Amino acid sequence: xxxxxxxxxxxxxxxxxxRVGMIGAGFMGRGxxxxxxxxTPGMTLAAVSNRNxxxxxxxxxxxxxxxxxxxxxxxxxxxxxxxxxxxxxxxxMAVCAADGIDVICDVTGAVEFGAAITLAAFEAGKPxxxxxxELDGTVGPLLAxxxxxxxxxxxxxxxxxxxxxxxxxxxxxxxxxTPLVLGNIKGLQDRFRNPTxxxxxxxxxxQDPHMVTSFADGTKVSFEQAIVANATGMxxxxxxxxxxxxxxxxxxxxxxxxxxxxxxxxxxxDYVVGAKPGPGVFCLATIDDxxxxxxxxLYKLGAGPLYSFYTPYHxxxxxxxxxxxxxxxFGDAAIAAAGRPMVEVVAxxxxxxxxxxxxxDLGGYLTYGEAERADVTAAQRLLPMGVAAGCxxxxxxxxxxxxxxxxxxxxxxxxxxxxRDEQTAVxx
Numbered sequence: 001x002x003x004x005x006x007x008x009x010x011x012x013x014x015x016x017x018x019r020v021g022m023i024g025a026g027f028m029g030r031g032x033x034x035x036x037x038x039x040t041p042g043m044t045l046a047a048v049s050n051r052n053x054x055x056x057x058x059x060x061x062x063x064x065x066x067x068x069x070x071x072x073x074x075x076x077x078x079x080x081x082x083x084x085x086x087x088x089x090x091x092x093m094a095v096c097a098a099d100g101i102d103v104i105c106d107v108t109g110a111v112e113f114g115a116a117i118t119l120a121a122f123e124a125g126k127p128x129x130x131x132x133x134e135l136d137g138t139v140g141p142l143l144a145x146x147x148x149x150x151x152x153x154x155x156x157x158x159x160x161x162x163x164x165x166x167x168x169x170x171x172x173x174x175x176x177x178t179p180l181v182l183g184n185i186k187g188l189q190d191r192f193r194n195p196t197x198x199x200x201x202x203x204x205x206x207q208d209p210h211m212v213t214s215f216a217d218g219t220k221v222s223f224e225q226a227i228v229a230n231a232t233g234m235x236x237x238x239x240x241x242x243x244x245x246x247x248x249x250x251x252x253x254x255x256x257x258x259x260x261x262x263x264x265x266x267x268x269x270d271y272v273v274g275a276k277p278g279p280g281v282f283c284l285a286t287i288d289d290x291x292x293x294x295x296x297x298l299y300k301l302g303a304g305p306l307y308s309f310y311t312p313y314h315x316x317x318x319x320x321x322x323x324x325x326x327x328x329x330f331g332d333a334a335i336a337a338a339g340r341p342m343v344e345v346v347a348x349x350x351x352x353x354x355x356x357x358x359x360x361d362l363g364g365y366l367t368y369g370e371a372e373r374a375d376v377t378a379a380q381r382l383l384p385m386g387v388a389a390g391c392x393x394x395x396x397x398x399x400x401x402x403x404x405x406x407x408x409x410x411x412x413x414x415x416x417x418x419x420r421d422e423q424t425a426v427x428x
Contacts, residue, residue, distance in 0.1 A: 004325045008042030011329075018328050019046035019081060021095040021126075023117050024107035025059040026050075027207050028131060031317030032107055037063035040321040046081045046101055049092040056088035074098045096120035103328050105320065106130040109211065111138055111362075111386045112416050118143055118154070119415075127153040127327045129334075131160065131320070134362060137223035137345050138386025138416065141230055141337040142423035155326070155333035159319025161281050162227045164311050166335040168283040169232055172309055176292060180262040180306065181284035182228050184221050184271040185250065189243060191217045191368045192350060214363030218243075219385060222345045222371040225269040229343035229371075231335050234267040236343055239402070240370040246272040250282040254306040259286060269343065269371070277312030284308055340427035341374040346402050347388035353397040359388045359408070370402070378424070381405045387416055 011017055020036060022029060025048055036045045037060070045063075050056035053070060060068050069080040069087040074097040080087035081100035089095065096104055096117055104121040106128060108114050114135040121128045128147070130136060136143070136156055147154035157163050165182045172179050193216035195202075195209035202209040214220040218240075229235060246253065253272065262268060263286075275282075284306045287293050293304050301307045323334040347359070347367045360366050362385065369385035377384065383391070383403040391408035410417060 004322045004329075007329050008040065008321075008325055011042035017042050017044040018325060019044055019100055019102045020105055020324055021047045021049070021077075021098065021101040021103070022059075022105045022107060023049050023092045023095060024109070025055040026107070027205075028317055029107040030059045030062055032105065032131075032320045033059040034063040035317055036321050037065060043321055043324065045086065047077050047087045047089070047095045047098065049089050049095045051090060053088055053090050056090075060086055060088070077101075092117050093120050096126065097124050101126060103324050104128045105324060106132045106135075108132055109134055111135050111389075112414060115139065115415050115419055119146075122146060122150055122152060125150070125152070127155070129153075129155045129157060129320070129324050129327050131157050133160070133162065133220065133223040133227060134386055136337075137226040137230075138384055139419045139423050140227060141339065141341045142419055142426060144333075144337040145426055153327040153331055153333050154336055155323060156227060156335040157320050157323040158334040159315045159317065159323070160224070161314045162224045162231070163319070163323065163334040164314045165228050165281045165283065166231055168281060168309055168311060172283050172285045176289065177285035177287045177307065178267075179232070179283050179285045180259065180267045181253075181257060181282075182225075182232065182234065182267070182269050183250070183253075183282045183284070184224060185275050185278040185280050185282065186221055186271055186273045187278055188216055189218055189221075189273045191348075193217045194350070194365045195363065210361055210363035212363070214369075217350070217363065217368040219345070219362055219369035221271050222369040222385070225271060226343040226345050226371050227335060227337075229269045230337040230341055232267065233338060233342060234269050235265050235373055236371050237265070237268050237270070239346075239372045239376075241268075241270045243270070244272055246275045249276045250310050251308040253282070254284060254302065254308050257284065257306065259305050277310065280310055280312040280314060282308060282310040341423070343371050344374050344377040344382070345369040345385040346372045346377055346382040347385045348402050349397045349399050352399050353393045355393055355395055357393045359391050359393065361389045364389075367403070372402075383408060384420070387414075387420060390414075
């Protein structure tokens with residue numbers, strides 16, 4: 001955002017940079033570290049926590065910083081930050097609790113772990129900017145509710161597709177139009193991909209095979225579009241969304257939807273495969289003012305009733321610093337749930353499942369995620385994808401069948417299940 005660079009420039013002039021504590025230093029975390037350290041005046045990466053210290057040190061080193069402190073406590077992090085020394089630790093709670101950290105950035109992608117550090121950050125009075133779509137799509141409404149009650153911000157990031165979609169939503173709404181479709185443009189969709197099939201691609205780009213699989217099998221786009229729905233009050237046309245193959249331009253999609261049906265639904269989230277300009281996002285919107293419609297036609301957006309707006313790229317970690325600054329200096333979330341859950345992500349069998357099997361992690365061999373209306377998920381006791389990992393199958397489940405809570409035994413004592421119960425209690 002243009003406003004943010006001015007605010008950060010003023011911080012740089014005053015010598016009062018935003019001090020970021022980052023949790024997670026994998027492929028994406030290293031990109032965030034590099035963007036903050038090398039290209040964001042007015043912000044500093046004050047501390048990094050990773051489950052292995054070598055990963056945290058690598059994030060700094062690849063951004064040009066070799067000399068970092070290594071500590072094992074909140075006091076140690078606080079002391080390093082006060083001295084202006086970059087610091088690493090394998091204790092994420094130390095970063096959350098430390099003095100001098102202005103905002104926590106979650107770059108883990110782990111649901112249970114991400115929930116724990118988010119609550120720890122709230123307890124310490126710190127806003128959280130998350131790249132953890134899996135957590136946000138599972139209990140994001142509750143976390144946004146908790147943050148607001150504490151006077152804090154819980155935000156997703158600009159640059160990732162959900163945040164870019166919300167930019168379009170806010171832009172289009174501000175022009176007086178009504179968004180009716182918010183869409184994600186994918187290059188590939190094959191729900192039966194797994195870490196073995198994706199190993200070569202993952203190695204080529206230095207990514208984790210499970211994460212790459214979640215992109216390919218539809219799990220990630222389901223979480224992303226659930227987040228968008230929860231931020232806007234939109235829904236899905238059907239389980240799994242439409243997800244059409246479309247090899248033309250997204251402008252051509254203005255004739256692909258029934259406008260009155262979209263109005264009745266209150267707008268939908270969706271995705272297309274193979275469309276141009278990929279890999280961006282799009283918004284289809286309508287307007288009730290005939291005079292403004294005349295102007296839109298003059299400005300080459302067509303005769304309606306749907307008008308196409310799009311962003312032809314999403315730059316992921318490049319735009320995270322702006323999201324951090326928005327949260328700290330403006331109390332503005334790039335994207336956050338607006339209230340009750342509208343769309344959930346439910347677990348679907350990638351293969352025939354047998355009793356005794358333990359469901360593996362997201363982007364694994366046994367399940368893929370599909371977007372479904374939250375009221376349907378509740379009424380049918382469907383198993384959310386964000387709680388599926390670690391559950392034990394107790395009865396046969398056929399390939400492509402959606403799992404229910406009756407199909408599995410849920411591990412005891414997990415935080416994510418407690419938060420799911422609390423989310424139901426808060427929103428009904």
